[in-house]
Amino acid sequence: MAFRLRVVPETTNFDFFRAQWLTFGGSMILTVVAIVAWIAMGLNFGIDFRGGTTIRTEATEPVDVGAYRDALSGLELGDVAVTEVFDPNFADDQYVAQVRIAPLDGQESVSPETIAQVEENLRQISPSITFPSVESVGPKVSGELIWKAVLAMVAASVGIMIYIWMRFEWQFAMGAVIAIVHDIFITIGIFAIFQIKFDLTIVAALLTILGYSVNDTVVVFDRLRENLLKYKTMPLKDVMNLSVNETLSRTIMTSGTTLMALGAMLIWGGDVIRGFTFAIFVGVLLGTYSSVFVAKNLVLFVGLDRSDKPKKSDKNEFANVDA
Known part of the structure; x- marks a missing residue:
């Protein structure tokens, strides 16, 4: 049966x-x-609805959110939000974060030069850092x-x-x-x-x-x-x-x-x-x-x-x- x-x-x-x-x-x-x-x-x-730029970072060193913010504090940026991303599928030496940058008042987007400067400042505190994706959306x-x-x-x-x-x-x-x-x-x-x-x-x-x-x-x-x-x-x-x-x-x-x-x-x-x-x-x-x-x-x-x-x-x- x-x-x-x-x-x-x-x-x-x-x-x-x-x-x-x-x-x-x-x-x-x-x-x-x-x-x-x-x-x-x-x-x-998210960046789809707010406008601005989201930079995804990966590094072999642990993410220090405070250090990331300090590295970007001297730049002329709009609101900046740094969040660490956790996932059980990440490797033991894989540390991921997202950096969200709003454009300055009167600007529609974050310029490529500013994004390059952000990446350079982050490399100074985390030499192994890479940037797998950069997404930009205008307010319109x-x-x-x-x-x-x-x-x-x-x-x-x-x-x-x-x-x-x-x-x-x-x-x-x-x-x-x-x-x-x-x-x-x-x-x-x-x-x-x-x-x-x-x-x-x-x-x-x-x-x-x-x-x-x-x-x-x-x-x-x-x-x-x-x-x-x-x-x-x-x-x-x-x-x-x-x-x-x-x-x-x-x-x-x-x-x-x-x-x-x-x-x-x-x-x-x-x-x-x-x-x-x-x-x-x-x-x-x-x-x-x-x-x-x-x-x-x-x-x-x-x-x-x-x-x-x-x-x-x-x-x-x-x-x-x-x-």
């Missing part, structure tokens, strides 16, 4: 509304806290990137809302969009609270979260629509509980395997993609949670007109489209 591993029992009967004041209410509170943190603390924008370009990132997020959310609306009902569309906005805002709030660098790779991660979150939500909504037709007299809350229980195994297995891959990338993937991986890791957790505890609660709160549900399903050309 073949062995089958079951993470979740074949039949479950969890009441996902039992502590909704804690699950759903807590999510709403966390969303507000994330927005407040975002506004109050701001984001630690960085402003355009911020605007385009916002447009990308809004366009993706609107597209998802239209798709859900056509496939199901407007209540489902509203629940799905608010759930993914919940995921995005909390993820951004975490980046604001811990001042993790926020650059274009994080925007790509947020767009990935949008797709992953709505995929989980559509699976639950699809089963809910089937059960609404099957159990026409069952209370809406009970039909929702049944639908989530029936898709729980699929949800946990999909999210679990995704998180295993992301966890490996987070630990061993290196510092270059760590922010990107961390954003997706948090987003997958939040997306799974919102599919179970947020999206359906919003639909229940708004309510559904179940009296003409079969009639609508027959006329809606999108009703039978496969997910």
Whole structure:
């Protein structure tokens, strides 16, 4: 007999509304806290959004952040930030740092001559130092990137809302969009609270979260629509509980395997993609949670007109489209 591993029992009967004041209410509170943190603390924008120059250094001697700052203090530079980069994959004699330099007031960028002088000063305190990468972005370009990132997020959310609306009902569309906005805002709030660098790779991660979150939500909504037709007299809350229980195994297995891959990338993937991986890791957790505890609660709160549900399903050309 073949062995089958079951993470979740074949039949479950969890009441996902039992502590909704804690699950759903807590999510709403966390969303507000994330927005407040975002506004109050701001984001630690990377070079993509701030403009300026980022110099990555590598040396065989340990990084002395204070010495690096002292070496650059005599130069005519804008704001300078020196941070040491840690990674378990680095060799024992590999020490990495990032030097971020903002342009002076009235200048759009750091000149090549200034960058050369920075490198020369750093060589005087660390003879083995090398400069694997130098990235420069002007303020005009960085402003355009911020605007385009916002447009990308809004366009993706609107597209998802239209798709859900056509496939199901407007209540489902509203629940799905608010759930993914919940995921995005909390993820951004975490980046604001811990001042993790926020650059274009994080925007790509947020767009990935949008797709992953709505995929989980559509699976639950699809089963809910089937059960609404099957159990026409069952209370809406009970039909929702049944639908989530029936898709729980699929949800946990999909999210679990995704998180295993992301966890490996987070630990061993290196510092270059760590922010990107961390954003997706948090987003997958939040997306799974919102599919179970947020999206359906919003639909229940708004309510559904179940009296003409079969009639609508027959006329809606999108009703039978496969997910």
